[in-house]
Amino acid sequence: MTVPFKLVSPAKLIFEGDAELVIAVTTEGEEGILPRHAPFLAALKPGVLRANIIENGASRRLELATGEGFMQALPDRITVLVDKAVTFEDVDVAQTRAELADAPDSAAADFARAKLQLTGHH
Amino acid sequence: MASVKDLRGRIRSLKNTQQITKAMKQVAAAKIRRAEAAQKQARPYADALGEMLQDLIATSSRIDHPFMNSGKAGAPPGVILMTADKGLAGAFNSNVVREAERYWRQHSDTRFYTVGIKARNAVRRWGLGDRPGWPLNAPSKLQTADELAQAVTADFTAGEIGEIILVSSKHVSMMVQRPELRQLVPIERETAAAVPAPSSGPRGAVEIEPSPEFVLSKLLPKYLEFTLFSAMLETDASFYAAQLLAMNNATENAGKLIDELTIAMNNARQAAITKELLEIVSGAEALTGT
Structure with missing residues (x-):
C-alpha cells in the first residue's frame, strides 16, 4: 500500500x-x-x-x-x-566537520550533524 | 544646419547606444525566464505552508502568538521597502519608492528596513540615516529573507515597531508591474484563512504534536520568512520585465532617431554637393559669359 x-x-x-x-x-x-x-x-x-x-x-x-x-x-x-x-552525494564531510567545529551550538550545527549522520560519520 | 560630419558622429554614437540597449534587452529576456522559473519552483512550498497554517488556525480556537495580536500601541510602523539593486528599468524602482514615500509622509515615525540598493539609497536620501538593509541579489535569497525576518521579528516583539508592512512590486504581467503595500504582521485571521490551499474538504480532528501553540510558533515565523522570500522572487521577475520593456523602448527610440538623423545627414550632404556644383557652374558661366 x-x-x-x-x-x-x-x-x-x-x-x-x-x-x-x-x-x-x-x-x-x-x-x-x-x-x-x-x-x-x-x-x-x-x-x-x-x-x-x-x-x-x-x-x-x-x-x-x-x-x-x-x-x-x-x-x-x-x-x-x-x-x-x-x-548523501551532496555532503562534503570535511567541510561539514569544519562547520560543526566552528559553531557547535548553533542551529546550523544540528543540520551539520544530520549531514554527518546521513553519511555515516558521527 | 548641422554639418555632415556632426550628424555622422551623432548617428555613430546612437548606434552604439542602440547596441547596448539591445544587448540589455536580450539579457533581461533571458533573466526573466529564470526569475519566473524560480517563482514557479516556490509554488508547491507556498501551497503546503498555506494549507498547514489553515489547518492549525482551524484547530486552535484561541491562538496566542505575538504575530496574531496587534503590536504595541503607539509604536511606529515598520516598513520593509523592497526594490531592485540596479536601475535602467524605466520607472520600476521609483514607483515602488514613491509608494513608500507616500506612506512615510503620513506616518513620519516609520522605521524602514530595505532590500535592494535602490531602496537603501532612497531611505538615505530622505535623511533617515543608515537603516538595516540587504541587497536583493545575494548568493542566497533565502538567507537574506531569514535575516530580514529575524530583524523585524526582534523589533516587533521588543515593541519597537507596532506592525510590519511590506512595500514591493507586484508582477501583474510582462507589461504591468504595480507597487503594492501590504501588512504582514499582525496576521489577520481572514488573511491567513484566505491563503489559497488545495482544499480537500472537511477533515477530522488533526493531531498536532507536541501542541498547536508550539507548531504555530514555528510556522508563523516561517510564514513571514517565506512571504519575504517570495516577494524577493517577485521583485526580481518584475524588475526584469520592466527592464525588458524599458530597453525595448530605448532600442526603438534609438532606431527612430537614427532614421531621422540619417535623412538629415543625407539632406545636408546633398545640399553641400548642390552648392558646390552651383559654384563651379556659375564660376564657369562667369568666365565664358563675357
Missing part, C-alpha cells in the same frame, strides 16, 4: 511520488508514517528523513539530511516542508 508523498523546500519540489513509509525526526522524536494515517501535523527538527518510495515500479530507500520543517500527514497524502535538504 502506498500514499502520495511530497517533499518541498522553498527553492524547489524535491520529491513527489508514492511512498510506502515516511520517517522524519519531529521535535518529539522519530515518527514513522504509513499510508492511511490519521490527520497529523508536527514540527521537524534538523535530522535524517527516510522514506520508502516507489520509483519506476520498484521500492527504493530515499534518505536526505533535512533542516527545520513541518510534516503533515493525512489519510490520503503526506507533505513534508523543509528549509533545505541534501542527499
Whole structure:
C-alpha cells in the first residue's frame, strides 16, 4: 500500500511520488508514517528523513539530511516542508566537520550533524 | 544646419547606444525566464505552508502568538521597502519608492528596513540615516529573507515597531508591474484563512504534536520568512520585465532617431554637393559669359 508523498523546500519540489513509509525526526522524536494515517501535523527538527518510495515500479530507500520543517500527514497524502535538504552525494564531510567545529551550538550545527549522520560519520 | 560630419558622429554614437540597449534587452529576456522559473519552483512550498497554517488556525480556537495580536500601541510602523539593486528599468524602482514615500509622509515615525540598493539609497536620501538593509541579489535569497525576518521579528516583539508592512512590486504581467503595500504582521485571521490551499474538504480532528501553540510558533515565523522570500522572487521577475520593456523602448527610440538623423545627414550632404556644383557652374558661366 502506498500514499502520495511530497517533499518541498522553498527553492524547489524535491520529491513527489508514492511512498510506502515516511520517517522524519519531529521535535518529539522519530515518527514513522504509513499510508492511511490519521490527520497529523508536527514540527521537524534538523535530522535524517527516510522514506520508502516507489520509483519506476520498484521500492527504493530515499534518505536526505533535512533542516527545520513541518510534516503533515493525512489519510490520503503526506507533505513534508523543509528549509533545505541534501542527499548523501551532496555532503562534503570535511567541510561539514569544519562547520560543526566552528559553531557547535548553533542551529546550523544540528543540520551539520544530520549531514554527518546521513553519511555515516558521527 | 548641422554639418555632415556632426550628424555622422551623432548617428555613430546612437548606434552604439542602440547596441547596448539591445544587448540589455536580450539579457533581461533571458533573466526573466529564470526569475519566473524560480517563482514557479516556490509554488508547491507556498501551497503546503498555506494549507498547514489553515489547518492549525482551524484547530486552535484561541491562538496566542505575538504575530496574531496587534503590536504595541503607539509604536511606529515598520516598513520593509523592497526594490531592485540596479536601475535602467524605466520607472520600476521609483514607483515602488514613491509608494513608500507616500506612506512615510503620513506616518513620519516609520522605521524602514530595505532590500535592494535602490531602496537603501532612497531611505538615505530622505535623511533617515543608515537603516538595516540587504541587497536583493545575494548568493542566497533565502538567507537574506531569514535575516530580514529575524530583524523585524526582534523589533516587533521588543515593541519597537507596532506592525510590519511590506512595500514591493507586484508582477501583474510582462507589461504591468504595480507597487503594492501590504501588512504582514499582525496576521489577520481572514488573511491567513484566505491563503489559497488545495482544499480537500472537511477533515477530522488533526493531531498536532507536541501542541498547536508550539507548531504555530514555528510556522508563523516561517510564514513571514517565506512571504519575504517570495516577494524577493517577485521583485526580481518584475524588475526584469520592466527592464525588458524599458530597453525595448530605448532600442526603438534609438532606431527612430537614427532614421531621422540619417535623412538629415543625407539632406545636408546633398545640399553641400548642390552648392558646390552651383559654384563651379556659375564660376564657369562667369568666365565664358563675357
